[in-house]
Amino acid sequence: MNAVPTPLAAASTSGADLLLWVAVPYICLAVFVVGHIWRYRQDQFGWTSRTTQLLEHRWLRFGSPLFHLGAFMVIAGHVVGLAIPDSWTEAVGITEHAYHTTAVWAGSVAGVAMVAGLGMLCARRLLTRQIRLGTDRSDKLLFPLLSATVVLGITATAAHNVFGAGYDYRSTVSVWFRGLFVLQPQPEAITGAPLLFQLHALSAFLLFAAWPFTRLVHVWSAPIGYLARPYLVYRRRSAPTAAPTTAGRTRSASGSGRAA
Numbered sequence: 001m002n003a004v005p006t007p008l009a010a011a012s013t014s015g016a017d018l019l020l021w022v023a024v025p026y027i028c029l030a031v032f033v034v035g036h037i038w039r040y041r042q043d044q045f046g047w048t049s050r051t052t053q054l055l056e057h058r059w060l061r062f063g064s065p066l067f068h069l070g071a072f073m074v075i076a077g078h079v080v081g082l083a084i085p086d087s088w089t090e091a092v093g094i095t096e097h098a099y100h101t102t103a104v105w106a107g108s109v110a111g112v113a114m115v116a117g118l119g120m121l122c123a124r125r126l127l128t129r130q131i132r133l134g135t136d137r138s139d140k141l142l143f144p145l146l147s148a149t150v151v152l153g154i155t156a157t158a159a160h161n162v163f164g165a166g167y168d169y170r171s172t173v174s175v176w177f178r179g180l181f182v183l184q185p186q187p188e189a190i191t192g193a194p195l196l197f198q199l200h201a202l203s204a205f206l207l208f209a210a211w212p213f214t215r216l217v218h219v220w221s222a223p224i225g226y227l228a229r230p231y232l233v234y235r236r237r238s239a240p241t242a243a244p245t246t247a248g249r250t251r252s253a254s255g256s257g258r259a260a
């Protein structure tokens, strides 16, 4: 437990709270770590996004970039909102008002992109026969869990921070979240949070537990090196030349050589 006394520490914690806000998250994180090691050792050839681009590309062309762009923005927002204490952002001159306004606007854009993209990915999976037939048990777990997490997240933001009176999750949900990773769990920090935030956090942890057994493992193998790799140089294949004379060698070297 936290050695530093806080007002939150005064709140009582029941067995159910300990189960939901300490045991379940740690079990999910353990499954996340051990599951990845197991999958890597057992199934390196299956470690892919299992793309269905060849089966359907019209929806994928829009749905995939929209979903991934939204996801990158949401991840960045979560790192700032959950991992960085509000005292730190205030210390560098970001006021609570500035943080809140940016979080609501950027979070809403990111959330809408993610929902729209994920909606398209789910729709093509349901509506395209070949993709539906290739949908396995891991997909049947992943897509509903991912959708629930994203929809609960954006609903919590909309209900409380866009249309509602505003909810300062950085002094509750974020405190609970950080407590888990510094091994000083503070379940009492989240027990009073609105239900939508609680459900969102729980479904996110279930998603972490399912992660290693799904196509989400491709996240750790994204070909980021492609962004900086040198260009591949292609040259037109030349017609087979006659006897290798000195002149012929000179022609080949001058530009119409084999593909590099």
Ligand code: HEM
Binding pocket: 074, 077, 078, 081, 082, 103, 104, 106, 107, 108, 110, 111, 114, 146, 149, 150, 151, 153, 154, 155, 156, 157, 161, 169, 173, 177, 197, 200, 201, 202, 204, 205, 207
């Ligand atoms: C335990 C982990 C997580 C916690 C504690 C958490 C917490 C939160 C909180 C507090 C918000 C409200 C942000 C605001 O109103 O400004 C939020 C929003 C959101 N979350 Fe999460 N989240 C977690 C994991 C995830 C995951 C894994 C996903 C996606 C797969 C996700 C997707 C979203 C989305 C789409 C929103 C709405 C857009 C936004 O405000 O960024 N969250 N989450």
